[in-house]
Amino acid sequence: MTRLSPAARADASSFLACAAFVALAAFAPQNDWMRAARGEARLGREIRSLETRGYYEALIDANRDPAAADSPPGGWVPFGASGIVEPSPSYLRWRMRPNLDMTWNGVPFRTNSRGYRTPEVAAPKPDGVYRIVFFGSSNTMGHGVGDDEAYPRLMEPWLDRRTDPGVRVELVNLSVSGDSPSRRLARMAEEAAAYQPDWLLCDASVLDPALEEMHLEAVVRAEPRPEIPAVLDYVGRALERSEASPADPPAALRKKLQREAQSLLEESYKGWAEQARELGVPLTVVVIPRADAKLDNPALDQIIHAAIRREGLDALDLGDAFADLEPEEFRVSPWDKHPSARGHRAIFEAFCAAMQARGALPGLDLED
Template sequence: MTRQPLRRLLGAASILLITLIMLEVAVRMWGYAQPHIYDPIYRPYDRTADIPYIHKANLTEARARGLAVINTDSLGLRAKIAGASYGAKQPNEYRIALIGDSYTFGEGVTRTEDTYAQVLEDTLNQRQQAVAVKTFNFGASAYSVKEMVATLQYRTPDIQPDFVAMAIITSDFNLARTPRIDEEGYLVDQKLHRFSPPGSMIRRALRHIHLIYVLREIGVRWAFPSPDIGEMIVRGETPETYEYVRQFKKLAEERGLPYVMVLLPRMRTKDWGAVSDQLTRDRIPYLDLSSLKSEFTEEQYRASRFDPHPSAAVHRRIGEALADYVRHQPGFVR
């Protein structure tokens, strides 16, 4: 009699195991998890707690989120040349610091040459020869406006920028979106951090299971719904965290830095409403690029089937539009 319950238990366990294996195979064939798999490319930033992580320096052909293959320079910024270093700014050099989240970093864009940061640099250099323009891409996945202000304060002085752009989407006003970093260099969602299994070997093994990424997405959406900042803005409300934008303005002006807020286009997101109105009242220069999304179908806009980040084509239009803006700034030599 005691063997029958054991057989039932083993039978149920076998069915569950076979089901999970079949689901894993199906998810791998589906391709959903691919944009979420990446190398341990992050490291803690030790100069302030307001920046929990940056990219590791001198990476060569590392896999980043969104199927991007990246190099990083000596500052840990995405760059065409791995390990590139920069001395003091030269008299004929014009440096632009781009601060943002995964959109600015170029998540979903395989080649660095196709990111809007690089398109901006190339376009400005093609259209004039008076100065050599160099862009510095301080974008990092899931940064909020808080980390962006801290980046301006702590990281940009190293490059002595002539112009600074803070590029945002509506989600950047949600401070809870910024994850933590583990000891290996992976990001861990704040909501799921307490559920993270102990031991790096277990976590490393789980990262190779594609089904985990589907279950995680379902779990986060169901158990930890995020506030819809976009809808709040459309209703005419200004997020409390807009105060970080004012801090950005104050810090840039204290340093005598020309700056602009770039309102990036995002598919399925309405206009910036209250935010653009508030920027106008606060006399903060901004460039609203949200209309660029109308130039693309949803398929053309998306980096890939399962990645809603902007594609290389969208990045090109952002870079070109930003180049036109910079060229007409008083401090830019044409």
């Protein structure tokens, strides 16, 4: 097991508490939940496996101590310091720079004219194009791998070859490192309609509560605090209930945000579903495996799938994609715990198997 630095252990304990509230709020009576908050959680083993919050902070944020990221080698650059992103005063906090053609930690990284790691597409959408728009975070963006190795890039030609020759399948990847569930929703509300999608995809994983807590801590401390989009009114209510303040010490602020972890996760799924209905476009939640370690998290998995069912969403569960691989095979490195090229191919192969079992995309048949 990798030994965490004191800073990483401190951040990890924060996320353990977050996971405890998320898991136990759904499955334990109130008295059990309160006992869990006092350190008597019955799900301790699973919760201990989610020691990721400090890791992702160090990996994404240029201002974090790199010692918290499992000692990357000299010259290794975190996402926030890479020059890939530029700050934004909006709720999204940053955007990727357009028209990049660079090398980041040894791999090619290109963005299109809209600032996404995806090929250019025409607007308006041409006749004969079936367009898929994918929202997600770092794993789906392809953190640590080359442009053509990320699993969404592998999906496009595979789908195109297996559908009507008179239809061209395009997959537009709008995923950005650090995008929490609420940021995916904000991006969906802001961007999706312009692409005239035929199918929306949105990734999900058990690590999402860590991303949400990290993002909202930054929102609370921002000066001035960014305006919360109307589509995220539930975030405003959660922050109001929590009484989170920029004057709070780090541990106190995180504790306040952790009390809202489950509602924030569930409301994000509700928002995804509402956006899809407003657009009149089918949406599928793509559940992907955690890439930091080979661990099961059944309680958080149940919360995710319960939210999917509650909102009437479709789902592709690719959570077992790494079942036959060891961490050294499916992740980039000990200090970059995102899917490696082999890990992305495993997710892609799981997607192919799931789609072949279905036999169709929404409104478009798949051939054998």
